[in-house]
Amino acid sequence: MRTRWLGDRDGRVEVSEFCLGTIPFGTRTDEDTAFALLDRFFEAGGTFIDTANSYDQWADSGVGGESEIVIGRWIRSRGVRDQVVVATKAGAHATKVPGDPAMENWEGLSGKAVRRAVQGSLERLGVDRIDLYYAHWDDREPELADTVGEFGALVKEGVVGAIGCSNTPVWxxxxxxxxxxxxxxAAYSCVQQLHTYLWPRPERTGFDVITPELIDYAKSEPEFTLLGYKPLLRGAYTRADRPFERGYDHPTSASRLEVLNQVAAETGATANQIVLAWMMQSDPVIIPVSAAGTVxxxxxxxxxxxLQLDQETMRRLNTAGTDET
Known part of the structure; x- marks a missing residue:
């Protein structure tokens, strides 16, 4: 699997071009299945693993941190600490455990909260350094300088490598x-937002989505990387039992789906594979953060x-649903 450098002069990590999402590990995905997924990903050359201290507090049995614990056990059992890049996040872990994981209960991103969060993640992962650390959700309560200062201090201390943010508006x-x-x-060197091939309805285009403005920003900042989570919309591209959520169910989606399915038929690939390849070959490149329930x-x-998409195929995919089609 090809690799990319993520970060800047203050902290750089080499990551695989595909990132494995692990939200349900330890809750809806049992440990044996999680280990099998991690083994297969690593065997395929994947090195980039994404989690958060809040995963998966939204599951019926979840309190947050389960995914980190499972990943830590896998790393130790396989002896691969120096061969994988682990990304985790702070800010969205519920302070009521067990309890309601609603946003008003989240730990937030004050300097003190971030310091507590990173110590918890280090312990659950069983590591002495987090390769990539995210501010999980934009928190307007503390002074932004407080959050930025704490993330910068963690890099200076060597506790974390590169830093980034998620679900945050461009400004x-x-x-x-x-x-x-x-x-x-050190400054944020990447952002992880919701991204897929279909365009969301205007009312769905918010601070947690990769917008055209954010793409333009990334093009102007060569050391700033985009990552897209939930790229396959929970299986909606290929499964009749998984309809598209309302935010992506509109007339323009039909035009783009038609072209997507045409390209899939022409290449012999699945629609899911075309979506992921399209992201990895976009300008700028968008690293998919994608989960799977089975090997x-x-x-x-x-x-x-x-899967290599030629220039004409990329043009067709990019212009579908526009006047340039």
Missing amino acids: RIERARELARAAGV AQLDEQLGAVD
Whole structure:
């Protein structure tokens, strides 16, 4: 699997071009299945694993941190700590455990909360350093300088490598990076947002989505990387029992789906594989953060890694649903 460098001069990590999402590990996905998925991903050359301290507090039995615990056990049992890049996040873990994981109960991103969160993640993962650390959700309560300063301090101390943010609007990303530069500390070098081939309805295009504005921003900042989570919309592209959520169910989606399915038929690939390959070959590149419930599902997704889409195919995919079609 090809690799990419993520980060800047203050902290760089080499990651696989496909990132494995692990939200349900330890809750809806039992440990044996999680280990099988991690084994297969690693065997295929995957090195980039994504989790958060809040995963999966939304599951019936979840309290948060289960995914980190499972990943930590897998790393130790396989002896691969130096061969994988682990990304985790702070800010969305519920302070009521067990309890209601609604946003008003989240730990937030004050400097003190971030410091507590990173210590918890280090313990659950069983590591002494987190390769990539995210601010999980934009928190307007603390001063942004407080959050930025704590993330920068963690990099300086060697507790974390590269840092990034998630579910954050463009102007807040740029403001945070400006504050970091002024303070002489590491800045966010990536953002992870919701992204897929279909366009969301305008009312769904918010601070947690990769927008055209964010794409333009990334093009202007060569050391700033985009990552897209939930790229396959929970299986809606290929499963009749998984309808598209309302935010993606509109007339333009039909036009784009038609072209997507045409390309899939022409290449012999699945629609899921085309979506993932399209992301990895976009300008700028968008690293997919995608989960799988079975090894067979993961194998299908990994088929996108070696799928090359020519310029004309990318043009057709990109212009579907526009006046340029």
